[in-house]
Amino acid sequence: MSVYLDHAATTPMVEPALVAMNQQLRKLGNPSSLHTPGRSARKDIEQSRESLAKVVGCIPSEIIFTGSGTESDNTALKGLFWKGRKEGKNLVLISAIEHHAILDPAQWLQEHEGAQVIEIPVDSNGVVEIEALDTLLSQRADEVAVISVMHANNETGAIQPIAAIVQAANEYSIPVHSDAVQSFGKVGLNFAELGLTAMSLSGHKIGGPLGIGVLVLKRGLELPALLHGGGQEREIRSGTLNAPAIVALSAAAECSIPVEEIQQLRQLLENGIKQAVPDAYINSTGEKLPGIVNATYPGTESDTLLLLLDAEGIAASTGSACSAGVQRPSHVLLAMGHNEKSARSSLRFSIGTSTTRAEIERVLEVLPVVIERARAANLR
Ligand SMILES: Cc1ncc(COP(=O)(O)O)c(C=O)c1O
Structure with missing residues (x-):
């Protein structure tokens, strides 16, 4: 008997996602094209965007499709840092238990872009110490470009006090990003209720396909892009939209775990x-x-x-x-x-x-x- 107990690394695609993806793969049309097949592909994407937005408690235009959770994390952290730097802020606060998709770009920002990164400690249960954040903010809030704390940890599963973190950050109008890749579909996740500026999701952790991620980004916020090209996705993520993966992700998100x-x-x-x-x-x-x-x-x-x-x-x-x-x-x-x-x-x-x-x-x-x-x- 073979036993697969590594679902946090990746989990099989659910049947409705496989069906949706298979159907979409057979359809023709670049969703940015103006002709009928292009508009049809665009319609499928926009329907998926709408249903996904309902699932995660945001408005459809807040959904930006990316290629992975890693890309969403990089786009949010680097983009929010660059935005803050224009206002003279160079401090990046992350938790000590972030996934490498946040840890490594934070380190990169420190080595290449003049950021100072401070890790917020966790307690013995692996939960961020909110008092440590409060102390940091009381001393250096005006230097902070971005705070990034994951919604739940991928190694231990520990859920983090995101609402309290957002509340603390709001006092100083500091944007908060949360990597919710592991929480998506498994615990209640509502972007608007959490009051986040940005949130990362990934398709292949919820029974959707590999190679599709989502960055939920507050309405109207402009962010410097990592990829430049066709200007898709609010000019934050250029590249032909991956319609088969998008409809499959939305089908998976509709299935309850x-x-x-x-x-x-x-x-x-x-x-x-x-x-x-x-x-x-x-x-x-x-x-x-x-x-x-x-x-x-x-x-x-x-x-x-x-x-x-x-x-x-x-x-x-x-x-x-x-x-x-x-x-x-x-x-x-x-x-x-x-x-x-x-x-x-x-x-x-x-x-x-x-x-x-x-x-x-x-x-x-x-x-x-x-x-x-x-x-x-x-x-x-
Ligand atoms: C918490 C967390 N963030 C980000 C990622 C990266 O997501 P992706 O595999 O879609 O790049 C993972 C995947 O292991 C993860 O567990």
């Missing part, structure tokens, strides 16, 4: 881990996404665990970057207070729509044996 079932499977997995490996502990125990279980297994190395599980047909993840074959400890777990050793003994299982109870039971059957082997390998 069975959050309660996923949550029950997560509970089963978490309880089972604690029973099967008594000294293991779950990382992030507060409010979190329904399908993510990140646990530490003392005395093991996570890459050994990954390989041993893979040999049993089980796909999991460390959630952290792998550089030149050497597993680096997760910056998220380090920020939560782990030392390098415990961060390197941690693993993420992520549950999705297609996950079954039998699959979770299979993992729980295999896990104690795998942990024992990984511990023995570590002692050698």
Whole structure:
């Protein structure tokens, strides 16, 4: 039996998305063309934009289609920084647990564009410390070009206090961007209610296709572009619109993810881990996404665990970057207070729509044996 528990990395396309994409792929017409096939493709896109806007609580013109969550993050962070810099602001505030799609452009802005980047710390549950942000703002608010804090973390699932962050930022009229790639479809997400300036989404995490992302950007806001060309998408993201991926994304967003079932499977997995490996502990125990279980297994190395599980047909993840074959400890777990050793003994299982109870039971059957082997390998 093969078990896929890496749905936070990518998850299978849902049937309505596959059907919509297949149909659209057979249609002709560049959506920017004025002839009938072009206008027809444009109509399909605009319908998708409207239904997507309803799902995420924004107006249709606030939706900008991009090529990925990474592109949306880069466009928002760099664009808002450049906009702020024109007003003499060069400070970029991000949380210490951002995905590399924010961490790396922030570092790039620091190295190439004169930005100063400050990371807001998190507590031991992996939640941004709002008091630390308040202190920073009370001292340096007039220097801040942009604040970017993810809606939920991809490694631990911990949900972040976005409403409180926006409230703090509003006092100083600072724009706030949130990477909501992991939250999209899994927890309530309403752009207008959150009061955000910008929000990133991605297609392939919700049963839509790869290669499509969304930047939700407040109405009327002009942002310097990363890509220049045909002037599509408010001149913020030039490039022929990817109609098949857009209609498929919107079809996927219309399908509700069975959050309660996923949550029950997560509970089963978490309880089972604690029973099967008594000294293991779950990382992030507060409010979190329904399908993510990140646990530490003392005395093991996570890459050994990954390989041993893979040999049993089980796909999991460390959630952290792998550089030149050497597993680096997760910056998220380090920020939560782990030392390098415990961060390197941690693993993420992520549950999705297609996950079954039998699959979770299979993992729980295999896990104690795998942990024992990984511990023995570590002692050698
Ligand atoms: C929180 C978060 N942000 C951004 C991304 C990047 O999205 P994409 O794969 O669409 O570029 C991911 C994907 O792993 C993610 O988990």
